[in-house]
Amino acid sequence: QKEVEQNSGPLSVPEGAIASLNCTYSDRGSQSFFWYRQYSGKSPELIMFIYSNGDKEDGRFTAQLNKASQYVSLLIRDSQPSDSATYLCAVWNTGKLIFGQGTTLQVKP
């Protein structure tokens, strides 16, 4: 069983729509959760992190955490073509980040 799981996609949404990216993790003791965006050929860029159950909003991005369900998601409102990238979910566990395989998002004009 993979420690952090994401649907590889691609997830395709029209411009202006809400993109919903999901991630599940296996270790119930995990404390910190991160979303990174990675453009092709570039290194990951931190979008958001969340530690507590509930929602955390930053501009067009909202991270949602449900520790009971071991589930973390990222919502992108008003999606733009420039949001097209691979989104990596990561969980901090035993002193290191565990990454999911990433979800490719395509925002079509």
Added chain:
Amino acid sequence: GAVVSQHPSRVICKSGTSVKIECRSLDFQATTMFWYRQFPKKSLMLMATSNEGSKATYEQGVEKDKFLINHASLTLSTLTVTSAHPEDSSFYICSADGTSGSAQYFGPGTRLTVL
């Protein structure tokens, strides 16, 4: 946030040579840095945890004698790929703790091509 730099950004070398990659934290001190490798269309694979002033901790399956890590100061960690071979060709990325708890900030990466 935090700024992490890497040098070089791209390197092409002949098989059998050694390549050194530098990772620097520019505006903060990092007692711990991490080295990752990423193959095309794959996720990041943690290679090792680099600890300032002590030996690196390598992930299972990573050859410590092939991937030498030195973390001599609080702002610099180096990864040396010794006797590189074509199968070592990859995108190598370092990261360091920033100012937001355990959030990791990544360097821009180094693309290594071994001919």
